[in-house]
Amino acid sequence: MWDASKCDFCGDCFAQCRYVDFDREKAVDEIKRLAAGKEAEILKQCITCVACNDYCPTGADPSNLVFKMQEKTGIAPVDRNPVVRDELAAGLEGRGDPSQIIPGEPDKPVLSFDSFDFTNFPEGTLESRLFQGMSVVRGPEYMSLVGLVHLGAESFVEKYAARVIGKLAELGKDIVYIHNEGYVLAHVKARELGIAVPFRYMHLFEYLIDYLRKNQKDIAKLGKKVSVQVNCATRWIPQQDAWLDQIFEFVGVERPPRQYDRVNALCCSLPILNTNRTLAVEMQEKNVRDALDCGAQAMITICPLCDAIMRRPTSRLGLPKLFITDLCRIALGELSWPH
Ligand code: SF4
Ligand code: SF4
Known part of the structure; x- marks a missing residue:
């Protein structure tokens, strides 16, 4: 959440933004305008990548300040279809598609898919040994909300966070978030909003680290180099890079240094795919070419939307793409390395 008391108006945020070409003076002026509640040029150029x-x-x-002002002013390059907003609200209020709950063993946690369909994740995910015996839940009432900034709907977090957390609490179990953004809602946004989270929860990466540690004897180290396509919301959880590095160590994978990684990672460009396709494609291809140039033998995705969006550029340029759980399943012998 935007905290004006922490801002010294250095301008780093917008001076480093990859989607504008602001010098320091302009960047400082822009953040000052936004902090004063005024319109600013950044609002129509920000693609909601969260990197700042x-x-x-x-x-x-x-x-967060940019997203609030984009919603308030209606200025943004992202899609703002009011019908979509209404449908999202209906789903969150229990007036949309029904949720799905698949019960598992009583002593195992629930795997939350947020509002994604199970089919948005790679085939065989639910059946994998990684999640054996776990209950599974999905549906619009479990939506992670934080990604709605891409639709100019930042206020949905404040409006519905307590309801979503409450729905998960009704399950009466520990929660493992298979999608990064569900974890961000519980771990970052709920705290900022003063919402108590009355259950224990884990990020997928924490769960995988624990699983791989306990099952080391079954792992065949892969000996591959892989690059990473991060999800925008990882910018709210600084520890995610260290977690990912631990997973890679367990499965015997190297993350080769490259230009567009870690703090310099590029967005998958989904938010502007319909509004500025040329820029979206340019950024995607830059990203994949950078990975290939650094010797990557695959690109890992951690979000089903990034995964779908990166299918075209990775396949066009000949870089295999793997969801993080499939990388672990290959190391555990459940799947083969893609050819
Ligand atoms: S919000 Fe921007 S201007 Fe303010 S401290 Fe952070 S980087 Fe500097
Ligand atoms: S969210 Fe991304 S595109 Fe928007 S201002 Fe920040 S760095 Fe730039």
Whole structure:
């Protein structure tokens, strides 16, 4: 959440933004305008990638200020279809498609798919030994909300976070979030909003680290180099890179240094695919070419939307793409390395 008291108006956030070409003076002026509740040029150029949170040295959360102002002013390059907003609200209020709950063993946690369909994840995910015996839940009432900034709907977080957390609490079990953004809602946004989370929860990466540690004897180290396509919301959880590095170590994978990784990672470009396709394709191809140039033998995705969006550029340029759970399943012998 934007914290004006932490901002010293250094301008790092927008001076480093890859989607504008602001010098320091312009960047400082833009953040000052937004902080004063005024319109600014950044609002129509920001693609909602959340990266400026990483660029900000003080933790002021400048992206949140941009998203709030984009929604307030209606200025943004992202899609703003009112019908979609109404449908999202109906789903969150229990007036949309029914939720699905598949019960598992009583002593095992619930795997939350947020509002995604099971089919948005790779085939065989539910049946994998990774999640054996776990209950599974999905549906519009379990939506992670934080990704709605891509639709100009940042206020949905404040409006519905307590309801979503409450729906998960009704399950009476520990929760493992298979999608990064569900974890962000519980671990970051709920805290910011003062919403108590009355269950224990884990990020998928924490769960995988624990699983791989306990099952090391079954792992055949892969000996591959892989690059990573991060999800925008990882910018709210600084520990995710260290978690991913641990997973890679367990499965015997190297993350080769490259230009567009870690703090310099590029967005999959989904938010602007319909509004500025040329820029979206340019960024995607830059990203994949950078991975190939650094010797990557595959690109890992951690979000089903990034996974779907990166299918075209990775396949066009000949870089295999793997969801993070499939990387672990290959190391455990459940799947083969893609050819
Ligand atoms: S969210 Fe991304 S595109 Fe928007 S201002 Fe921040 S860095 Fe730039
Ligand atoms: S939000 Fe952070 S990076 Fe941007 S001007 Fe303020 S302190 Fe600097």
